[in-house]
Amino acid sequence: MSKIAIIGSGFIGRAWAITFARAGFDVALADQAADAPEAALAYIEGVLPALADSDLLNGASPDAVRARLSAAPSYAAALDGAVHAQENAPEVLDVKLALFAELDRLAAPSTVLASSTSALLPSAFSAALKGRERVCVCHPINPPYLIPAVEVVPAPWTSADTMTRAAALMRAAGQSPIVMKRELDGFVMNRMQGALLEEAFRMVAEGYASVEDIDVGIREGLALRWSFMGPFETIDLNAPGGVADYVARYQQIYERISPSQWHRVDWAGDVLETVLAERRQRLPEDQLGARQVWRDRRLMALAAHKRKAAQDIGA
Known part of the structure; x- marks a missing residue:
C-alpha cells in the first residue's frame, strides 16, 4: 500500500x-x-x-x-x-x-x-x-x-x-x-456553516429565540435530514414535482425573509454574554472535555449507523 x-x-x-x-x-x-x-x-x-x-x-x-x-x-x-x-x-x-x-x-x-x-x-x-x-x-x-x-x-x-x-x-x-472548481474564501463547508451561525447569533441577539431552542431546531429538526441528505436533495424530495416544484411553491417565502438577513451582529459583542451564560448553564466549563468525549462516541455511533443503513437500505 x-x-x-x-x-x-x-x-x-x-x-x-x-x-x-x-x-x-x-x-x-x-x-x-x-x-x-x-x-x-x-x-x-x-x-x-x-x-x-x-x-x-x-x-x-x-x-x-x-x-x-x-x-x-x-x-x-x-x-x-x-x-x-x-x-x-x-x-x-x-x-x-x-x-x-x-x-x-x-x-x-x-x-x-x-x-x-x-x-x-x-x-x-x-x-x-x-x-x-x-x-x-x-x-x-x-x-x-x-x-x-x-x-x-x-x-x-x-x-x-x-x-x-x-x-x-x-x-x-x-x-x-x-x-471545488476554483478557490474561494471559506471554501464550501465554512461558508455554509457561517451562513447558519450568522442567523443563529442574529436571532439570539435580537431576542427571537434562546440558544437552546436554536440548537433544538437543528439537532432535532433540520440535522436529522441533513445527516444523510444535502440541502438540494432535501428540497428535491420536499415537493411532489421535485426541485422545480419546490422553487415555484416556496421561493417567495425565502425572498420575503432575505432582507432581514442583510445585516450582521458582532459575535463578540453583547450577544456573546447571552450565549455564554446559556451554554454554561447547560454545560459548566469544567465538563467541556467530558462532553467532547461524549460527542466523539456519538459520532462513532452515527458513523456506524450510517454505514449499516447504506448497506441495508442504500446510499
Whole structure:
C-alpha cells in the first residue's frame, strides 16, 4: 500500500493518521516538535479500541492499524517514498509559506502536497513554489476518521492531475471529497456553516429565540435530514414535482425573509454574554472535555449507523 506523510502531528494530524492507516496506507508522522509524533501515536492507541468496538476499522484490529503508523525523525524521512503529504501546521501564513517551501524542496516531484487549512487559500502559500502545480488544499471536518467530507481546493495553477489524484486518494481513504472548481474564501463547508451561525447569533441577539431552542431546531429538526441528505436533495424530495416544484411553491417565502438577513451582529459583542451564560448553564466549563468525549462516541455511533443503513437500505 502507498505511503502517506503527515506533516504536523497535533490535533488534526493525528486524526488524519487514523484515517489513512485504517484504509490500509502506511503512515509516517513528523513534526517540528520532536516528541509530537510519539505523543500522537500514544493518543491514537487509546482511540483505536473504541473505533474497533463500533466496527469503524474496516475489519482490521487495532494492532493491525497501529502497525501501519510510525514516527519519522524528520520531514525528509516522512516524505521519503510518500505519494501524498498532508500538512497540518498552524493557520499562520508565514508558517505555511516557510513550511511549503521546505516540503516542495524535500518531496519527490510526483508527491501531492496538500494542506488541511480551513482559513487560507492555497494560492496564498504556493505562488512562489517551483512545484506549485502539485499543491492543493484537502480540508477536513475534524475528526476525519468519523466525518468523511473533505474539501479538495485548487490554486489557480494547481494541475488537473493533482486534483484528480488528491480526490482519488481521499476516496481510497474512505472520505467523501468536495472537489471545488476554483478557490474561494471559506471554501464550501465554512461558508455554509457561517451562513447558519450568522442567523443563529442574529436571532439570539435580537431576542427571537434562546440558544437552546436554536440548537433544538437543528439537532432535532433540520440535522436529522441533513445527516444523510444535502440541502438540494432535501428540497428535491420536499415537493411532489421535485426541485422545480419546490422553487415555484416556496421561493417567495425565502425572498420575503432575505432582507432581514442583510445585516450582521458582532459575535463578540453583547450577544456573546447571552450565549455564554446559556451554554454554561447547560454545560459548566469544567465538563467541556467530558462532553467532547461524549460527542466523539456519538459520532462513532452515527458513523456506524450510517454505514449499516447504506448497506441495508442504500446510499
